Each structure stands twice: as structure tokens, then as C-alpha cells.
Amino acid sequence: MKSVPRHVAIIMDGNGRWAKARGFPRIKGHEQGAQAARECVEGCGELKIEYLTLYAFSAENWQRPKSEVFALMRLLEKFLKEKTPELVEKNVRLQAIGRLTDLPGTCQEQLHKTIEQTAGNNGLTLILALSYGGRLEIIDGIKSLLRAVELGHIDKAMIDVEMFSKHLYTRYYPDPDLLIRTSGEMRLSNFLLWQLSYTEMYVTPKLWPDFTKKDLFAAVEEYGRRQRRYGAVE
Numbered sequence: 213m214k215s216v217p218r219h220v221a222i223i224m225d226g227n228g229r230w231a232k233a234r235g236f237p238r239i240k241g242h243e244q245g246a247q248a249a250r251e252c253v254e255g256c257g258e259l260k261i262e263y264l265t266l267y268a269f270s271a272e273n274w275q276r277p278k279s280e281v282f283a284l285m286r287l288l289e290k291f292l293k294e295k296t297p298e299l300v301e302k303n304v305r306l307q308a309i310g311r312l313t314d315l316p317g318t319c320q321e322q323l324h325k326t327i328e329q330t331a332g333n334n335g336l337t338l339i340l341a342l343s344y345g346g347r348l349e350i351i352d353g354i355k356s357l358l359r360a361v362e363l364g365h366i367d368k369a370m371i372d373v374e375m376f377s378k379h380l381y382t383r384y385y386p387d388p389d390l391l392i393r394t395s396g397e398m399r400l401s402n403f404l405l406w407q408l409s410y411t412e413m414y415v416t417p418k419l420w421p422d423f424t425k426k427d428l429f430a431a432v433e434e435y436g437r438r439q440r441r442y443g444a445v446e
């Protein structure tokens with residue numbers, strides 16, 4: 213492939229519809245979605261993509277029925293626990309963004325365990341967005357900047373795009389080059405609002421549990437045909 217994105221971000225949508233179409237409970241769709249995520253991580257490794265950010269649970273998803281939220285949290289914990297050896301073996305480094313302290317305690321513990329156990333890996337960086345909201349992230353970034361000004365670490369005249377980016381959850385990562393959303397929905401749903409400014413978008417009608425490595429490759433191939441201009445003349 214001629215031009216591979218450094219950073220791919222995915223809004224993994226459509227688990228509920230996938231389950232409903234089969235007469236299954238919604239959680240069955242989430243379980244199947246976790247398998248799709250596993251395959252996608254593998255595909256990104258094969259393509260030598262450096263960063264993959266997966267929108268796994270939004271700040272707004274807490275509004276869902278308690279039973280679904282609980283099942284999702286349990287699934288996350290179980291998935292992390294089960295897949296840690298595979299992440300280590302595949303040289304994947306796990307990271308997370310979002311208001312992580314909102315997650316149940318046992319979930320946080322497992323998350324930090326997996327982060328620690330994969331910290332030395334230097335292949336794909338897999339970033340899970342958990343209890344993540346783009347607007348909340350910007351608010352947290354502003355608070356962090358204000359603190360730095362108050363402490364006298366920076367002068368407010370120095371604040372620019374570059375500096376603000378360093379106060380976001382994503383400060384260690386480059387902005388996504390490619391955004392994929394499954395299930396045909398044409399919206400951002402509060403995902404990486406600041407970081408997606410010049411990201412190439414790819415929407416597929418496929419529901420997330422049906423998204424395969426082949427679909428990932430097709431998206432990356434399409435990305436390779438895009439011409440990015442960043443507001444300039446080519």
C-alpha cells in the first residue's frame with residue numbers, strides 16, 4: 213500500500229443493531245464487536261499502523277440502561293484480562309483516554325494492569341477511548357492550562373494550538389489521519405473534536421461486528437487515494 217495512515221481512529225458503531233437483526237440481546241452484539249476489535253488490532257499490526265484509537269464507550273453512553281452499561285464494563289474487563297498475553301505477544305502497547313476514574317474500580321485495575329504489562333512494547337499503540345467525550349476533554353484541557361498559568365509555568369500570551377494540544381488526553385499521540393465510522397451514521401458523536409480537524413473520514417454501512425480485516429484494508433486503501441490539502445492549494 214502506498215500511503216498508510218500513521219494513526220487510525222474508529223467509531224465502532226452498530227453492535228446493538230447487529231444483535232437486534234438476529235433476535236439477540238444487545239450485549240451479544242457487543243461481544244461480537246469485541247471480536248471485531250481484536251481482528252482490527254491484528255490488521256493494524258500487519259499494516260504497520262502506529263496508532264489505533266477505538267471509541268469503546270462515550271461519556272454519553274452512561275445514559276444507557278444500567279444492565280447494558282454493567283455488561284459492557286464486565287466485557288471490557290474480561291476482554292482486557294483475556295487478551296493481555298496476546299497484546300504482549302503481538303508487541304501492542306495499550307493506552308487509554310477519557311475520564312477513566314468514572315469506570316468501576318475493578319475495570320480500572322485491570323486497565324492499569326494491561327497498560328503496565330504492555331508498556332515496554334513498541335509495535336502498535338492501541339488507545340481505548342473510555343468514558344470519553346470530546347467536549348469534556350477540551351474543558352479538562354482548559355482547566356489544565358489555567359492551572360499552568362496560575363502556577364506561573366506558562367504565560368497566557370504563549371498559549372497557541374501546539375501548546376493547547378499538549379494539555380489534552382491525546383498529548384502523546386499525533387492527530388488521526390483516518391477516521392472510520394461503521395453502521396452508516398454520519399456524525400462524530402463527541403469523538404476527538406479537536407484532533408479530527410483535518411482527518412480523512414470513511415463511513416461504511418457495515419455494522420461493527422461485521423467489520424473485518426478486509427474492510428480495514430479497503431478503508432486504508434481508499435485513504436491512500438485521498439489528497440490532503442490542509443486548506444492550501446495543491
Ligand code: IPE
Pocket residue numbers: 224225226227228229230268269270273284395
Ligand atoms: C456501539 O454500538 C458500541 C457502543 C456504543 C458501546 P451501539 O451499542 O451504539 O449499537 P447501535 O448503534 O445501537 O446499533
Ligand code: IPE
Pocket residue numbers: 223224225226267268269270273397399401
Ligand atoms: C458512539 O456511538 C460511541 C461509541 C461508538 C462508543 P453511539 O451509538 O453512542 O453514538 P450515537 O448515539 O449514535 O450518536
Ligand code: MG
Pocket residue numbers: 225226227
Ligand atoms: Mg450506536
